[in-house]
Amino acid sequence: MPLVSAESASAKAILDEHEAYLFPAVKPLYRRPVVIKSAQGVWVTDADGRDYLDLFAGVLTTSLGHCHPAVVARVQEQVATLGHTSTLYVTENQASAARRLNDMTPGDLQKSYFTNSGSEAVETAIMLARVYTGRHEIVALRHGYSGRTALATALTAHAPWRPVPTSASGIVHAASPYTYRSPLGPEASIQEHEDFFIHDLEETLDTMTDGKPAAFFAETIQGVGGYIVPPPGYFRRAAALIRERGGLFICDEVQTGFGRTGGKWFGIEHWGVEPDIMVMAKGIASGFPVGATIARAEIADAWTAKTFSTYGGNPICMAAVEATLHVMQQENTPGISEARGRQVRKGLEALRARHPWIGEARGMGLIQAIELVEGPESKTPSPRKASQLLEAAREEGLLLGLGGLHGQVVRIGPSMLITANEVEEGLARLARACARVDGAG
Ligand SMILES: Cc1ncc(COP(=O)(O)O)c(C=O)c1O
Numbered sequence: 001m002p003l004v005s006a007e008s009a010s011a012k013a014i015l016d017e018h019e020a021y022l023f024p025a026v027k028p029l030y031r032r033p034v035v036i037k038s039a040q041g042v043w044v045t046d047a048d049g050r051d052y053l054d055l056f057a058g059v060l061t062t063s064l065g066h067c068h069p070a071v072v073a074r075v076q077e078q079v080a081t082l083g084h085t086s087t088l089y090v091t092e093n094q095a096s097a098a099r100r101l102n103d104m105t106p107g108d109l110q111k112s113y114f115t116n117s118g119s120e121a122v123e124t125a126i127m128l129a130r131v132y133t134g135r136h137e138i139v140a141l142r143h144g145y146s147g148r149t150a151l152a153t154a155l156t157a158h159a160p161w162r163p164v165p166t167s168a169s170g171i172v173h174a175a176s177p178y179t180y181r182s183p184l185g186p187e188a189s190i191q192e193h194e195d196f197f198i199h200d201l202e203e204t205l206d207t208m209t210d211g212k213p214a215a216f217f218a219e220t221i222q223g224v225g226g227y228i229v230p231p232p233g234y235f236r237r238a239a240a241l242i243r244e245r246g247g248l249f250i251c252d253e254v255q256t257g258f259g260r261t262g263g264k265w266f267g268i269e270h271w272g273v274e275p276d277i278m279v280m281a282k283g284i285a286s287g288f289p290v291g292a293t294i295a296r297a298e299i300a301d302a303w304t305a306k307t308f309s310t311y312g313g314n315p316i317c318m319a320a321v322e323a324t325l326h327v328m329q330q331e332n333t334p335g336i337s338e339a340r341g342r343q344v345r346k347g348l349e350a351l352r353a354r355h356p357w358i359g360e361a362r363g364m365g366l367i368q369a370i371e372l373v374e375g376p377e378s379k380t381p382s383p384r385k386a387s388q389l390l391e392a393a394r395e396e397g398l399l400l401g402l403g404g405l406h407g408q409v410v411r412i413g414p415s416m417l418i419t420a421n422e423v424e425e426g427l428a429r430l431a432r433a434c435a436r437v438d439g440a441g
Helices: 009-021 069-079 091-103 117-133 150-155 190-208 235-246 267-273 316-332 333-354 381-394 420-440
Strands: 036-040 043-046 053-055 111-116 138-141 171-174 214-221 248-252 276-282 290-298 358-364 368-372 401-403 409-412
Touching: 036 214, 036 316, 053 276, 091 290, 091 316, 111 117, 117 150, 117 214, 117 276, 138 190, 138 267, 171 190, 190 235, 214 235, 235 248, 235 267, 267 409, 316 368, 333 368, 333 401, 333 420, 368 381, 381 401, 381 409, 381 420
Parallel strands: 138 171, 138 214, 214 248, 248 276
Antiparallel strands: 036 043, 043 053, 111 290, 276 290, 358 368, 368 409, 401 409
Protein backbone atom coordinates (compact mmCIF):
# COMPACT_ATOMS: atom_id res chain seq x y z
CA MET A 1 0.00 0.00 0.00
CA PRO A 2 1.70 3.28 -1.05
CA LEU A 3 2.11 5.83 1.73
CA VAL A 4 1.23 8.56 -0.76
CA SER A 5 -2.22 8.30 -2.33
CA ALA A 6 -3.89 10.55 -4.92
CA GLU A 7 -3.92 14.25 -4.06
CA SER A 8 -6.91 15.99 -2.49
CA ALA A 9 -9.22 18.42 -4.28
CA SER A 10 -7.26 21.37 -2.92
CA ALA A 11 -3.90 20.00 -4.12
CA LYS A 12 -5.50 19.35 -7.50
CA ALA A 13 -6.85 22.93 -7.66
CA ILE A 14 -3.39 24.33 -6.86
CA LEU A 15 -1.79 22.13 -9.53
CA ASP A 16 -4.40 23.24 -12.07
CA GLU A 17 -3.72 26.92 -11.32
CA HIS A 18 0.02 26.31 -11.53
CA GLU A 19 -0.38 24.78 -14.95
CA ALA A 20 -2.72 27.49 -16.21
CA TYR A 21 -0.84 30.57 -15.01
CA LEU A 22 2.87 29.78 -14.86
CA PHE A 23 5.35 29.27 -17.68
CA PRO A 24 5.62 25.54 -18.36
CA ALA A 25 9.34 26.17 -17.72
CA VAL A 26 8.47 26.45 -13.99
CA LYS A 27 8.65 22.68 -14.03
CA PRO A 28 8.33 20.80 -10.76
CA LEU A 29 9.85 17.39 -10.05
CA TYR A 30 7.72 14.20 -10.07
CA ARG A 31 4.97 12.87 -12.35
CA ARG A 32 2.51 14.20 -9.75
CA PRO A 33 4.27 17.26 -8.26
CA VAL A 34 4.47 17.67 -4.49
CA VAL A 35 2.40 20.69 -3.40
CA ILE A 36 4.21 21.92 -0.30
CA LYS A 37 2.21 23.76 2.36
CA SER A 38 4.60 23.97 5.28
CA ALA A 39 7.91 22.69 6.57
CA GLN A 40 9.90 22.45 9.78
CA GLY A 41 13.47 21.21 10.21
CA VAL A 42 13.97 18.29 7.80
CA TRP A 43 10.22 17.63 7.46
CA VAL A 44 7.96 18.96 4.73
CA THR A 45 4.15 18.72 4.74
CA ASP A 46 2.11 18.68 1.55
CA ALA A 47 -1.36 20.07 0.83
CA ASP A 48 -2.89 16.74 1.92
CA GLY A 49 -1.12 16.78 5.27
CA ARG A 50 1.42 14.07 4.34
CA ASP A 51 4.93 14.38 5.71
CA TYR A 52 8.14 13.85 3.75
CA LEU A 53 11.68 13.62 5.06
CA ASP A 54 13.49 16.25 3.01
CA LEU A 55 17.01 15.19 2.02
CA PHE A 56 17.31 17.86 -0.70
CA ALA A 57 16.54 21.01 1.33
CA GLY A 58 15.17 23.09 -1.56
CA VAL A 59 18.35 22.31 -3.53
CA LEU A 60 20.86 22.49 -0.63
CA THR A 61 19.43 25.84 0.45
CA THR A 62 17.61 25.43 3.76
CA SER A 63 21.05 24.84 5.25
CA LEU A 64 19.77 24.93 8.86
CA GLY A 65 16.52 23.14 8.02
CA HIS A 66 13.18 24.71 7.22
CA CYS A 67 12.10 27.65 9.39
CA HIS A 68 15.00 27.52 11.86
CA PRO A 69 13.72 29.37 14.96
CA ALA A 70 16.73 31.71 15.20
CA VAL A 71 16.35 32.76 11.55
CA VAL A 72 12.57 33.14 11.87
CA ALA A 73 12.88 35.29 15.01
CA ARG A 74 15.59 37.54 13.55
CA VAL A 75 13.68 38.01 10.27
CA GLN A 76 10.38 38.70 12.05
CA GLU A 77 12.07 41.37 14.14
CA GLN A 78 13.73 42.90 11.07
CA VAL A 79 10.62 42.95 8.89
CA ALA A 80 8.89 45.05 11.53
CA THR A 81 11.86 47.44 11.84
CA LEU A 82 13.32 48.12 8.39
CA GLY A 83 12.28 46.15 5.32
CA HIS A 84 13.99 47.85 2.39
CA THR A 85 16.67 50.40 1.54
CA SER A 86 18.39 49.48 -1.82
CA THR A 87 22.16 49.67 -2.14
CA LEU A 88 21.97 53.50 -2.17
CA TYR A 89 21.92 53.54 1.65
CA VAL A 90 24.09 51.99 4.34
CA THR A 91 22.78 49.48 6.87
CA GLU A 92 24.42 47.76 9.80
CA ASN A 93 22.99 44.40 8.64
CA GLN A 94 24.74 44.55 5.27
CA ALA A 95 28.06 45.72 6.70
CA SER A 96 28.14 43.09 9.42
CA ALA A 97 27.06 40.27 7.07
CA ALA A 98 29.99 41.26 4.81
CA ARG A 99 32.37 41.28 7.78
CA ARG A 100 31.27 37.75 8.69
CA LEU A 101 31.98 36.57 5.13
CA ASN A 102 35.44 38.11 5.35
CA ASP A 103 36.01 36.19 8.63
CA MET A 104 34.81 32.85 7.25
CA THR A 105 36.28 32.78 3.73
CA PRO A 106 39.84 31.64 2.97
CA GLY A 107 42.85 33.78 2.01
CA ASP A 108 42.53 37.50 1.38
CA LEU A 109 38.90 37.57 0.26
CA GLN A 110 37.61 40.75 1.84
CA LYS A 111 34.98 42.82 0.03
CA SER A 112 31.51 41.59 -0.90
CA TYR A 113 28.67 42.59 -3.21
CA PHE A 114 25.24 41.20 -2.28
CA THR A 115 22.58 40.31 -4.83
CA ASN A 116 19.40 38.20 -4.91
CA SER A 117 20.51 34.91 -6.43
CA GLY A 118 23.41 32.69 -7.34
CA SER A 119 23.05 33.69 -11.00
CA GLU A 120 23.55 37.36 -10.17
CA ALA A 121 26.47 36.56 -7.90
CA VAL A 122 28.08 34.64 -10.80
CA GLU A 123 27.43 37.58 -13.17
CA THR A 124 29.03 39.95 -10.68
CA ALA A 125 32.11 37.73 -10.41
CA ILE A 126 32.58 37.47 -14.18
CA MET A 127 32.06 41.21 -14.72
CA LEU A 128 34.48 41.98 -11.89
CA ALA A 129 37.17 39.69 -13.36
CA ARG A 130 36.74 41.40 -16.72
CA VAL A 131 36.89 44.88 -15.17
CA TYR A 132 39.99 44.07 -13.09
CA THR A 133 42.00 42.31 -15.80
CA GLY A 134 40.78 44.40 -18.75
CA ARG A 135 40.36 41.05 -20.51
CA HIS A 136 37.32 39.21 -21.75
CA GLU A 137 37.73 35.48 -22.11
CA ILE A 138 36.64 33.02 -19.45
CA VAL A 139 37.41 29.32 -19.21
CA ALA A 140 34.75 27.31 -17.41
CA LEU A 141 34.12 23.56 -17.11
CA ARG A 142 31.81 21.24 -19.02
CA HIS A 143 29.05 19.76 -16.85
CA GLY A 144 29.04 23.01 -14.85
CA TYR A 145 25.83 24.81 -13.89
CA SER A 146 25.85 28.53 -13.11
CA GLY A 147 22.24 29.73 -13.22
CA ARG A 148 19.57 31.10 -15.52
CA THR A 149 20.61 34.64 -16.56
CA ALA A 150 22.13 35.06 -20.03
CA LEU A 151 25.75 35.01 -18.86
CA ALA A 152 25.17 32.25 -16.30
CA THR A 153 23.51 30.16 -19.00
CA ALA A 154 26.56 30.67 -21.22
CA LEU A 155 28.80 29.42 -18.39
CA THR A 156 26.50 26.46 -17.91
CA ALA A 157 27.67 23.50 -19.99
CA HIS A 158 24.57 21.30 -20.18
CA ALA A 159 22.58 21.56 -23.42
CA PRO A 160 19.21 21.00 -21.66
CA TRP A 161 19.75 24.13 -19.55
CA ARG A 162 20.50 26.40 -22.54
CA PRO A 163 17.33 27.75 -24.17
CA VAL A 164 19.20 30.03 -26.60
CA PRO A 165 22.60 29.92 -28.35
CA THR A 166 25.40 31.26 -26.16
CA SER A 167 28.32 31.21 -28.59
CA ALA A 168 29.08 34.97 -28.52
CA SER A 169 29.75 35.02 -24.78
CA GLY A 170 33.59 34.88 -24.69
CA ILE A 171 33.33 31.70 -22.63
CA VAL A 172 34.96 28.37 -23.51
CA HIS A 173 34.79 25.10 -21.62
CA ALA A 174 37.48 22.62 -20.62
CA ALA A 175 36.76 18.98 -19.74
CA SER A 176 35.09 18.38 -16.40
CA PRO A 177 37.34 16.45 -13.97
CA TYR A 178 34.69 13.71 -13.98
CA THR A 179 36.76 10.65 -13.13
CA TYR A 180 33.84 8.18 -13.26
CA ARG A 181 33.32 9.03 -16.93
CA SER A 182 36.93 9.86 -17.79
CA PRO A 183 38.03 8.61 -21.23
CA LEU A 184 41.01 7.01 -19.46
CA GLY A 185 38.66 4.38 -17.98
CA PRO A 186 38.52 2.81 -14.52
CA GLU A 187 42.02 1.30 -14.70
CA ALA A 188 43.71 4.73 -14.60
CA SER A 189 44.98 6.03 -11.26
CA ILE A 190 43.66 9.23 -9.71
CA GLN A 191 47.00 10.87 -10.58
CA GLU A 192 46.62 9.88 -14.22
CA HIS A 193 43.08 11.31 -14.31
CA GLU A 194 44.33 14.51 -12.71
CA ASP A 195 47.16 14.86 -15.26
CA PHE A 196 44.69 14.23 -18.09
CA PHE A 197 42.19 16.89 -16.99
CA ILE A 198 44.92 19.44 -16.24
CA HIS A 199 46.38 18.83 -19.68
CA ASP A 200 42.94 19.44 -21.18
CA LEU A 201 42.60 22.72 -19.28
CA GLU A 202 46.06 23.83 -20.41
CA GLU A 203 45.25 23.00 -24.00
CA THR A 204 41.92 24.83 -23.74
CA LEU A 205 43.70 27.93 -22.44
CA ASP A 206 46.31 27.69 -25.21
CA THR A 207 44.04 26.87 -28.12
CA MET A 208 40.57 28.25 -27.41
CA THR A 209 41.42 31.63 -25.89
CA ASP A 210 43.68 34.42 -27.12
CA GLY A 211 46.15 33.34 -24.42
CA LYS A 212 45.08 36.25 -22.22
CA PRO A 213 42.10 34.87 -20.26
CA ALA A 214 40.33 36.98 -17.65
CA ALA A 215 39.53 34.01 -15.41
CA PHE A 216 39.09 30.33 -14.83
CA PHE A 217 35.66 29.75 -13.29
CA ALA A 218 34.64 26.50 -11.57
CA GLU A 219 32.36 24.97 -8.94
CA THR A 220 34.50 23.19 -6.36
CA ILE A 221 32.16 20.18 -6.65
CA GLN A 222 29.91 20.34 -9.72
CA GLY A 223 26.44 20.27 -8.18
CA VAL A 224 23.77 20.09 -10.90
CA GLY A 225 26.35 18.12 -12.92
CA GLY A 226 25.92 15.28 -10.40
CA TYR A 227 28.28 16.06 -7.50
CA ILE A 228 31.45 15.64 -9.54
CA VAL A 229 34.42 15.75 -7.14
CA PRO A 230 37.76 16.60 -8.80
CA PRO A 231 41.03 14.71 -8.16
CA PRO A 232 42.82 16.19 -5.12
CA GLY A 233 45.52 18.21 -6.94
CA TYR A 234 43.24 19.53 -9.69
CA PHE A 235 42.43 22.99 -8.33
CA ARG A 236 45.95 23.74 -7.12
CA ARG A 237 47.28 23.07 -10.61
CA ALA A 238 44.35 24.77 -12.38
CA ALA A 239 44.75 27.95 -10.30
CA ALA A 240 48.50 27.97 -11.07
CA LEU A 241 47.81 27.61 -14.82
CA ILE A 242 45.37 30.53 -14.98
CA ARG A 243 47.64 32.73 -12.86
CA GLU A 244 50.65 31.98 -15.09
CA ARG A 245 48.58 33.52 -17.90
CA GLY A 246 47.62 36.57 -15.85
CA GLY A 247 44.01 35.52 -15.17
CA LEU A 248 42.02 35.12 -11.96
CA PHE A 249 40.63 32.03 -10.28
CA ILE A 250 36.92 32.31 -9.43
CA CYS A 251 35.36 29.52 -7.44
CA ASP A 252 31.64 28.95 -7.20
CA GLU A 253 30.64 27.77 -3.71
CA VAL A 254 26.90 28.20 -4.25
CA GLN A 255 26.24 24.53 -3.42
CA THR A 256 29.43 23.70 -1.52
CA GLY A 257 29.71 26.61 0.90
CA PHE A 258 29.23 27.00 4.64
CA GLY A 259 30.36 23.57 5.81
CA ARG A 260 28.47 21.48 3.26
CA THR A 261 31.59 19.53 2.17
CA GLY A 262 32.49 18.61 5.77
CA GLY A 263 35.38 19.80 7.94
CA LYS A 264 35.88 23.17 6.20
CA TRP A 265 33.70 26.21 5.60
CA PHE A 266 34.25 26.13 1.82
CA GLY A 267 34.96 23.35 -0.67
CA ILE A 268 38.10 24.95 -2.06
CA GLU A 269 39.78 24.87 1.37
CA HIS A 270 40.10 21.08 1.12
CA TRP A 271 42.74 21.60 -1.53
CA GLY A 272 44.59 24.53 0.03
CA VAL A 273 43.80 26.96 -2.79
CA GLU A 274 42.97 30.62 -2.24
CA PRO A 275 40.62 31.97 -4.90
CA ASP A 276 40.68 35.58 -6.14
CA ILE A 277 36.90 35.78 -6.23
CA MET A 278 34.30 33.50 -4.63
CA VAL A 279 30.58 33.17 -5.36
CA MET A 280 28.03 32.14 -2.73
CA ALA A 281 24.21 31.79 -2.49
CA LYS A 282 21.76 29.03 -1.46
CA GLY A 283 22.77 27.97 2.08
CA ILE A 284 24.07 31.44 3.01
CA ALA A 285 20.65 32.53 4.30
CA SER A 286 18.89 29.20 4.90
CA GLY A 287 16.24 29.88 2.25
CA PHE A 288 16.14 33.67 1.88
CA PRO A 289 17.13 35.00 -1.56
CA VAL A 290 20.76 36.10 -1.26
CA GLY A 291 23.74 35.91 -3.60
CA ALA A 292 27.17 37.15 -2.57
CA THR A 293 30.37 37.76 -4.49
CA ILE A 294 33.50 38.26 -2.39
CA ALA A 295 36.87 39.34 -3.79
CA ARG A 296 40.33 40.42 -2.76
CA ALA A 297 40.17 44.13 -1.93
CA GLU A 298 42.42 45.17 -4.81
CA ILE A 299 40.13 43.37 -7.26
CA ALA A 300 36.86 44.71 -5.80
CA ASP A 301 38.32 48.23 -5.79
CA ALA A 302 38.85 48.09 -9.55
CA TRP A 303 35.08 48.33 -10.17
CA THR A 304 34.59 52.09 -10.29
CA ALA A 305 31.74 52.22 -12.84
CA LYS A 306 28.21 52.71 -11.52
CA THR A 307 26.31 49.63 -10.45
CA PHE A 308 23.21 49.23 -8.33
CA SER A 309 20.91 46.54 -6.97
CA THR A 310 17.40 47.41 -5.79
CA TYR A 311 17.14 44.39 -3.51
CA GLY A 312 20.84 43.54 -3.09
CA GLY A 313 21.80 43.66 0.59
CA ASN A 314 18.12 43.92 1.58
CA PRO A 315 17.96 44.34 5.38
CA ILE A 316 15.61 41.37 5.85
CA CYS A 317 17.81 39.10 3.75
CA MET A 318 20.93 40.36 5.53
CA ALA A 319 19.28 39.60 8.87
CA ALA A 320 18.71 36.07 7.58
CA VAL A 321 22.40 35.85 6.57
CA GLU A 322 23.52 37.08 9.98
CA ALA A 323 21.27 34.67 11.87
CA THR A 324 22.22 31.76 9.60
CA LEU A 325 25.98 32.33 9.84
CA HIS A 326 25.73 32.84 13.59
CA VAL A 327 23.97 29.49 14.06
CA MET A 328 26.42 27.80 11.67
CA GLN A 329 29.38 29.03 13.72
CA GLN A 330 27.71 28.08 17.00
CA GLU A 331 26.67 24.60 15.84
CA ASN A 332 29.81 23.96 13.74
CA THR A 333 28.12 22.94 10.47
CA PRO A 334 31.44 21.77 8.93
CA GLY A 335 31.83 19.28 11.81
CA ILE A 336 28.22 18.05 11.62
CA SER A 337 28.42 17.69 7.82
CA GLU A 338 31.56 15.63 8.15
CA ALA A 339 30.03 13.18 10.64
CA ARG A 340 26.56 12.92 9.07
CA GLY A 341 28.15 12.80 5.60
CA ARG A 342 30.16 9.71 6.60
CA GLN A 343 26.92 8.10 7.78
CA VAL A 344 25.10 8.93 4.51
CA ARG A 345 28.01 7.69 2.42
CA LYS A 346 28.21 4.39 4.31
CA GLY A 347 24.51 3.86 3.62
CA LEU A 348 24.93 4.71 -0.08
CA GLU A 349 27.89 2.32 -0.43
CA ALA A 350 25.82 -0.45 1.16
CA LEU A 351 23.04 0.20 -1.38
CA ARG A 352 25.60 0.19 -4.21
CA ALA A 353 26.79 -3.24 -3.11
CA ARG A 354 23.19 -4.50 -3.24
CA HIS A 355 21.96 -2.89 -6.49
CA PRO A 356 24.06 -3.28 -9.65
CA TRP A 357 22.33 -0.28 -11.26
CA ILE A 358 24.08 2.03 -8.77
CA GLY A 359 27.33 2.71 -10.61
CA GLU A 360 29.03 5.02 -8.13
CA ALA A 361 28.42 6.69 -4.75
CA ARG A 362 30.36 9.95 -4.41
CA GLY A 363 30.56 13.30 -2.70
CA MET A 364 32.00 14.95 0.40
CA GLY A 365 30.31 15.78 3.69
CA LEU A 366 26.59 16.32 3.18
CA ILE A 367 26.76 16.63 -0.60
CA GLN A 368 26.42 12.96 -1.60
CA ALA A 369 25.04 11.27 -4.69
CA ILE A 370 24.58 7.99 -6.49
CA GLU A 371 24.99 7.73 -10.26
CA LEU A 372 22.61 5.26 -11.84
CA VAL A 373 23.54 3.10 -14.80
CA GLU A 374 21.91 0.43 -16.91
CA GLY A 375 24.58 -1.90 -15.24
CA PRO A 376 25.86 -4.31 -13.94
CA GLU A 377 28.34 -4.46 -16.83
CA SER A 378 27.23 -1.22 -18.49
CA LYS A 379 28.03 2.34 -17.45
CA THR A 380 25.31 3.70 -19.74
CA PRO A 381 23.65 6.53 -17.78
CA SER A 382 20.17 5.56 -16.60
CA PRO A 383 17.84 8.55 -16.24
CA ARG A 384 15.06 5.94 -16.36
CA LYS A 385 16.20 4.28 -13.13
CA ALA A 386 16.89 7.67 -11.53
CA SER A 387 13.36 8.87 -12.11
CA GLN A 388 11.96 5.51 -10.96
CA LEU A 389 13.97 5.89 -7.76
CA LEU A 390 12.85 9.48 -7.23
CA GLU A 391 9.19 8.46 -7.62
CA ALA A 392 9.64 5.40 -5.39
CA ALA A 393 11.29 7.55 -2.71
CA ARG A 394 8.35 9.92 -2.88
CA GLU A 395 6.05 6.98 -2.24
CA GLU A 396 8.18 6.25 0.83
CA GLY A 397 7.80 9.84 2.01
CA LEU A 398 11.36 10.89 1.08
CA LEU A 399 12.42 13.89 -1.03
CA LEU A 400 15.63 13.58 -3.08
CA GLY A 401 17.15 15.57 -5.95
CA LEU A 402 18.12 14.74 -9.53
CA GLY A 403 21.19 15.85 -11.46
CA GLY A 404 23.74 14.83 -14.06
CA LEU A 405 23.72 15.71 -17.74
CA HIS A 406 21.09 13.05 -18.47
CA GLY A 407 19.26 13.22 -15.13
CA GLN A 408 20.99 9.98 -14.11
CA VAL A 409 22.28 11.12 -10.70
CA VAL A 410 20.22 11.05 -7.50
CA ARG A 411 21.40 13.81 -5.18
CA ILE A 412 21.30 14.22 -1.41
CA GLY A 413 21.92 17.55 0.31
CA PRO A 414 19.86 17.94 3.50
CA SER A 415 19.88 20.48 6.29
CA MET A 416 23.32 20.51 7.90
CA LEU A 417 21.59 20.23 11.28
CA ILE A 418 20.11 16.83 10.39
CA THR A 419 20.45 14.36 13.28
CA ALA A 420 21.94 10.85 13.14
CA ASN A 421 18.43 9.39 13.68
CA GLU A 422 17.00 11.41 10.83
CA VAL A 423 19.83 10.22 8.54
CA GLU A 424 19.10 6.65 9.63
CA GLU A 425 15.41 7.12 8.84
CA GLY A 426 16.27 8.62 5.43
CA LEU A 427 18.55 5.71 4.56
CA ALA A 428 15.87 3.19 5.59
CA ARG A 429 13.32 4.92 3.33
CA LEU A 430 15.88 5.06 0.51
CA ALA A 431 16.60 1.33 0.90
CA ARG A 432 12.87 0.58 0.60
CA ALA A 433 12.66 2.84 -2.47
CA CYS A 434 15.57 0.94 -4.07
CA ALA A 435 13.75 -2.34 -3.42
CA ARG A 436 10.68 -0.90 -5.18
CA VAL A 437 12.87 -0.05 -8.20
CA ASP A 438 14.14 -3.66 -8.26
CA GLY A 439 10.53 -4.80 -8.14
CA ALA A 440 9.62 -2.52 -11.09
CA GLY A 441 12.49 -4.02 -13.17
C1 LIG B 1 26.81 26.10 -8.52
C2 LIG B 1 25.68 27.02 -8.82
N1 LIG B 1 25.96 28.29 -9.20
C3 LIG B 1 24.98 29.18 -9.46
C4 LIG B 1 23.66 28.80 -9.37
C5 LIG B 1 22.57 29.79 -9.67
O1 LIG B 1 21.88 30.11 -8.52
P1 LIG B 1 20.37 30.70 -8.57
O2 LIG B 1 19.48 29.58 -8.95
O3 LIG B 1 20.17 31.21 -7.17
O4 LIG B 1 20.38 31.81 -9.56
C6 LIG B 1 23.33 27.51 -8.98
C7 LIG B 1 21.93 27.08 -8.84
O5 LIG B 1 21.61 25.92 -8.70
C8 LIG B 1 24.38 26.59 -8.71
O6 LIG B 1 24.13 25.34 -8.35
